[in-house]
Amino acid sequence: MEAQSAVRAFLESWRRRKAGAVVHIITGKGKGSASGPVLRGLVRTLLQGELGALVAEWGLDDGEGGYRVRVR
Numbered sequence: 001m002e003a004q005s006a007v008r009a010f011l012e013s014w015r016r017r018k019a020g021a022v023v024h025i026i027t028g029k030g031k032g033s034a035s036g037p038v039l040r041g042l043v044r045t046l047l048q049g050e051l052g053a054l055v056a057e058w059g060l061d062d063g064e065g066g067y068r069v070r071v072r
Helices: 002-017 039-048
Strands: 022-026 055-060 066-071
Touching: 002 022, 002 039, 002 066, 039 066
Parallel strands: none
Antiparallel strands: 022 066, 055 066
């Protein structure tokens, strides 16, 4: 999936550039999707699973339209 590749590349880029950096992955709230939010759940699944090795910690941002992520 395109989003999966984009999130991986983004986190790997920041990991090389500045380990420990806090980045913001904007997913939106999914209000424009006919079947409900898609990206927010996908990114959460990636952060919990296969991209977990790139991430020290993460959580929803204050507006719940994305995630704040500290890269390893």
